[in-house]
Amino acid sequence: MKTIFTIVKKELKKFFTDPRMLTSLFLPGILIFIIYSVMGEVLVSKMTEEPDTYNIYVENYPVEFNTFINNEEININVIDNKMNIEDIIYKIQNEEIDLYISFEEDFYQKVMNYDSTLGVSAPKLEMYYYSPNMSSSTMYQYFYTCFSTFEENLTKELSLENVKLLK
Numbered sequence: 001m002k003t004i005f006t007i008v009k010k011e012l013k014k015f016f017t018d019p020r021m022l023t024s025l026f027l028p029g030i031l032i033f034i035i036y037s038v039m040g041e042v043l044v045s046k047m048t049e050e051p052d053t054y055n056i057y058v059e060n061y062p063v064e065f066n067t068f069i070n071n072e073e074i075n076i077n078v079i080d081n082k083m084n085i086e087d088i089i090y091k092i093q094n095e096e097i098d099l100y101i102s103f104e105e106d107f108y109q110k111v112m113n114y115d116s117t118l119g120v121s122a123p124k125l126e127m128y129y130y131s132p133n134m135s136s137s138t139m140y141q142y143f144y145t146c147f148s149t150f151e152e153n154l155t156k157e158l159s160l161e162n163v164k165l166l167k
Contacts, residue, residue: 054077064108065108065146092130095133095135107125127144
């Protein structure tokens with residue numbers, strides 16, 4: 001038993017006094033800690049960065065959808081000056097404009113009067129955004145959700161489940 005204790009003591013002394021052993025023991029842990037700390041800080045700063053104002057260009061915007069733009073939680077700046085589609089797409093790619101929405105003329109009235117049984121195509125809504133730009137993607141997701149909810153609510157209103165029969 002005494003010889004085993006002597007051998008263990010000798011090996012532990014050799015292990016803890018050898019600089020190469022200590023380096024290989026502690027250096028990987030320290031490097032992993034530093035790398036993950038830096039990565040965490042960078043990711044948190046990227047996730048919390050949000051622009052103060054989102055710039056969107058809207059064409060033929062129905063006044064019935066003003067609640068989407070006049071949201072208190074999101075500051076949206078609507079660009080009013082007339083531009084052609086090439087200039088708008090160029091500005092979206094250069095991150096000057098976050099989103100472009102183009103409505104058909106009298107979009108809201110056409111949606112309200114739309115009947116799929118007539119074989120007429122539905123009113124068109126086009127949205128352009130630049131997916132690598134986080135604020136552009138955010139605005140696209142926001143308006144896509146707003147219009148999807150509008151469409152869903154409209155479908156519910158027009159569905160047969162909500163028809164009341166009079167007797």
